[in-house]
Amino acid sequence: MKFCMIGARGHSYYAYQVLKNLPEVQLTAIAPLGDLRAASLIQATAPWNPRQYDDWRAMLDREQPALVCIDGPFEQHAEMAAEALRRGIHVFCEKPVATTFAQLEMLEAAWRASGRHIRSMVGLRYDAAFLHAYRLVQAGAIGKIKLVRTQKSYKLGKRPEFYKRRDTYGGTIPWVGSHAIDWILYYTGDAFECVTAYHDATDNFDHGDLEIAAHCLFRLKNGVIADAGIDFLRPATAATHGDDRVRLAGTKGVLEVLGGKVHLIDADGDRVLDPPPADRDVFGDFVHELADGRPSLVTDEETFALARAILLARESADTLTTLHF
């Protein structure tokens, strides 16, 4: 499977860090675009000796890969992904796959016409604790889920300029919230019905349009109530960059991911579980689905459901209205 990589702004390392375990994938070329982590991309992929392109379209045309990793500027994800799909190339894309509804519609149309697959980089589905929690939920550990709370809290630090403008950043709900909202889809397997969200760009330490805090409240089609709390207020002194959490309250128990552990309370009592190391990853999983037909833990449809949810949540926050899916 010929493979190319475009850009190095976000999580393209999800792909290159597992390439050595994927002999079926041949990295033939990269287009680092001089972006944030271009040097890391070039260095990490050197063992595969990929050709380097300045022009990503030329790369797709000449290399004709089966699969491309897209991690360019956020506002160009949709255009790059659509161009790849139109060339018959499967797409592994940084989230959010679109930063506007117009981009999303264009991309979804390109996907439908292509017969190819697209997945966004929801790598936190595969984090050891979150993956273990998923398997427990699937095995019925907490019964029917009624209430979901998720959290993403990041350190802000000093962000590059593109974070300071809505047109190049997209917003904190899309960028940070993607994970928190994706966990809701992941654990419930349900569809969103409506969303009410707020976000706030004041007191953001001179980061322009960047929202320092946000909160999204969803109702799902089957009645599940779910919310995502999102902030950049984690102090620089904290032990880890992010404080990622999920709490799932069900009819048979409560399950929580907190501090990298899984906390489970069920009929057998209250205990903390050390998750085993993850045995799957988001890029390898996609490759296996394409190559061997083994289903990934995320689908194309969920990729678009997530993309729509974050844009609707951002619009809800911008307009102070409740929006229906």
Add this chain to the structure above:
Amino acid sequence: MKFCMIGARGHSYYAYQVLKNLPEVQLTAIAPLGDLRAASLIQATAPWNPRQYDDWRAMLDREQPALVCIDGPFEQHAEMAAEALRRGIHVFCEKPVATTFAQLEMLEAAWRASGRHIRSMVGLRYDAAFLHAYRLVQAGAIGKIKLVRTQKSYKLGKRPEFYKRRDTYGGTIPWVGSHAIDWILYYTGDAFECVTAYHDATDNFDHGDLEIAAHCLFRLKNGVIADAGIDFLRPATAATHGDDRVRLAGTKGVLEVLGGKVHLIDADGDRVLDPPPADRDVFGDFVHELADGRPSLVTDEETFALARAILLARESADTLTTLHF
């Protein structure tokens, strides 16, 4: 200060358990009303040898107390409290002080006309960890609060019949949510601007109208985003009845109350603080304010702000609309 007690359905023990420390308070009579915890009330107050009444109005007329504790059926709180205020009696009232908007308006009018004070039983402001967190916030430990998340999770067990009907229970947002919503007022000192809430009475283990899960999302007047997650899904096996939490994210740090501890991350790092034992309590504080003028940690105005917030949140959930204060 002559003192009487009406009813024993909820938290009237907040009053009688500290009576021995309040020599200025003379408990002269009780009207246990044959309610849920009547036997406990009678037994615990026996050392003061109070007269017992079947008719609480007759008790108020004959005893002419300065202060009354009201803990009757939920749907009668407002009527009992208004009757006391009209007799010039200060009121310490189980929350919610009203289960309908009509009751709330009637009660607020009676309060304004009375020149007397009313406080609802927001005892969790005085829990050791929550009180310590309050003092840290007041001292500026986390700077300006931007995001608040609160949680009340209770064991359901088998509840008495009155919990199964909206007209006698009031709803899970008023009953359980009061605390979670009160913490928002407590820590921010701000006023609510709007609320969007959901609640769900399905899968409630044969508890009629009782909502098993709820979630309320608020925007405050100064832009703070705050939410309260509320559920009765805590398994019977859990170590404690409730899992009470607050997380406050501010411009200078993150403070969290969890498992009875205070977790603080600020410029000095990440640490867990054991709170000192609480040196105040909700009933004693009210008595001291009345007797000595020392301000309590909660005001009459906050009592009504909370009462309005829970009714608006319940109405938001009932009507699937966002409501403004």
